Amino acid sequence: MRDYDVAIIGGGIGGLMTAYEISENDPACRVVILEKGSALPGRHCPIIEKKTGKCVRCKSCAVMEGMAGAGAFSDGKYIISTEYGGWLTEFLEPETVLGLIEKADSVLVRFGANTDRFLPDNELKTLCLQHDLHMQQASLKHLGTDANYETMRRLIEHIAERVDIMTDTRVEDVGKDDHVIRAVGAQGELALRARHIVFAVGRAGSGYLSAWCRNNGIELVNNQVDVGVRVELPAVIWDHFSKRIYEPKIWYRSKLYGDTTRMFCFNERGCVVTENTDGVLTVNGHAYKSAERKTENSNFALLSTTRFTEPFREPINYARYVASLSNLISGGSVLVQRLGDLEAGRRTNAARLANSTTRPTLDAVPGDLSLCMPMRQLDNIIETLHALDKVAPGTANHDTLLYGVECKYYSARPACEDFALVGCERIYAVGDGAGFTRSLSHAAANGLYVGDKILREK
Known part of the structure; x- marks a missing residue:
């Protein structure tokens, strides 16, 4: 059984930013990402590639699962605001959240994301209000589905230089007390142990996280x-x-x-x-x-x-x-x-x-x-x-x-203290799958925060 300092379950933007923060600041830290779906180059949707007009129900949905998560094939909207995009301000000061969003943006820019921003427009907001419509405002970047894919590819390649990445690997169970993770991969069953464990499962994995919490007596809230x-x-x-x-x-x-x-x-x-x-x-x-x-x-x-x-x-x-x-x-x-x-x-x-x-x-x-x-x-x-x-x-x-x-x-939110699951030692949750965020930018910010928290605790 191999031992790691940190195991991250899920290779979406939240998990990637957690891994990035840790590996950049502590290169010797042993980190592994376990991803149920395929590596990014192996994610092929027959509909997107015009091979079929209808969903053929692939074993793993390339749009929803795989490295870079559901965001890999989104249109890449990056919200630079605390007005919407998640609920991180229920846990952190708005200034802290905005700083983390900007930090995550600088990481994406490092790997090729554009720097152009759309700015709030009070004239359009007023037009909406005149008809009892309420427009939320934010600085916003449009990365584009194609350009966003390339940015995520470069980010993952960089992270992989210091982090083990296991794709097509389905986590079956996580030991609440012994921190042993049991999974099934391309080579069959495997087990590993990690001092710190991060659930970064995304929307596609929210059901799994909820089931794990119920089985381990962790309260969930979602209505x-x-x-x-x-x-x-x-x-x-x-x-x-x-x-x-x-x-x-x-x-x-x-x-x-x-x-x-x-x-x-x-x-x-x-x-x-x-x-x-x-x-x-x-x-x-x-x-x-x-x-x-x-x-x-x-x-x-x-x-x-x-x-x-x-x-x-x-x-x-x-x-x-x-x-x-x-x-x-x-x-x-x-x-x-x-x-x-x-x-x-x-x-x-x-x-x-x-x-x-x-x-x-x-x-x-x-x-x-x-x-x-x-x-x-x-x-x-x-x-x-x-x-x-x-x-x-x-x-x-x-x-x-x-x-x-x-x-x-809106994924069921587990009871937590500073994103650490209540009743668990050194087990955390981040992103959309845990009900903390609902956007690329906020999930990325959440990942950076938990990565830094682990570094401080480590």
């Missing part, structure tokens, strides 16, 4: 889930926002129910993609830097927030169930429906989709979202689209495309 659609429309409709701030991040309180609906994850001239999370297919969006990969459409997430109360404790399973209904109705895929058809109470069929003036960028199955999504959430989405239409006329057009289902799981 929120966002369920909705991915909206696709002609890019020119939102150009007046995207050219100035890149991402319009807007929330709206519905008049019918008083619920909050959020517009975010905007992808200018991008494409809609499928994601596979433990067998459930959902949708997301990408946007590339290179001009030849841009499309005529932009897309964004539009999700309705639900906060459950006692006795319900499984919001993630609720969202997965809604998404799985879409998979069932579509015959194992995801659905797409024109807004006009949804409002008219009819399904979009192949003929209607073929007549749409908005051409879909994803080969989804035309259908009826009302058969799989709760009425309350659909009502919120339709009302919000018409509210957004007041600041970006054309948003609520008949041919605006709605793909479903899109979900954002």
Whole structure:
């Protein structure tokens, strides 16, 4: 059995920044990263590579799992703000969080990330407020799906000079007391021991972390889930926002129910993609830097927030169930429906989709979202689209495309003290999978902080 000083479970941005911080400041420290998915060059999605139009349910989803995490194939939005992107300010001072975000950005720039920033725009914020829409503001960088991939590749290659990286390695168990990690890799079963252990499992591993916490008596808190659609429309409709701030991040309180609906994850001239999370297919969006990969459409997430109360404790399973209904109705895929058809109470069929003036960028199955999504959430989405239409006329057009289902799981947060799990000695959690963050920048900042904490304790 091999001994390490630090074992990091998960090779996403949070785990990578933890490894980077430790290996840069203590090169002799023995660090290992255990990643369930493939090495970055081995991550190949048949849909992205145009080998198929539909998800073929790969054993490991190349979009969601593998080195660099789900962020590897995101459009690379980097938020430089504490206003949104996570909940680190519940644990650290805002100035500390912002400093860590800037530090992580300097690391990414070292490995090729651009330095251009979109700045807040009070004129657009005022326009939104005039229509009871609330735009959150931040300095923001758009790395681009393609450029972000290259930045992460260089970062990983640098880390690998001092850190052992085991890919295609599934962690089966972590000993709470003896710190023995048991896993299954390409060569079969393996075991190792580490003085410090960091769970950096990302959204795809949140279920695993929650199960481990329950099995080891660690309290979990989570009562929120966002369920909705991915909206696709002609890019020119939102150009007046995207050219100035890149991402319009807007929330709206519905008049019918008083619920909050959020517009975010905007992808200018991008494409809609499928994601596979433990067998459930959902949708997301990408946007590339290179001009030849841009499309005529932009897309964004539009999700309705639900906060459950006692006795319900499984919001993630609720969202997965809604998404799985879409998979069932579509015959194992995801659905797409024109807004006009949804409002008219009819399904979009192949003929209607073929007549749409908005051409879909994803080969989804035309259908009826009302058969799989709760009425309350659909009502919120339709009302919000018409509210957004007041600041970006054309948003609520008949041919605006709605793909479903899109979900954002807010991972169950384990009880912790300064990111160390309560009742555990030298076991920590970071990032989206632990419910502390929900963005690249905040997950990276979280990783740097825990890396530095381990160095101080070591």
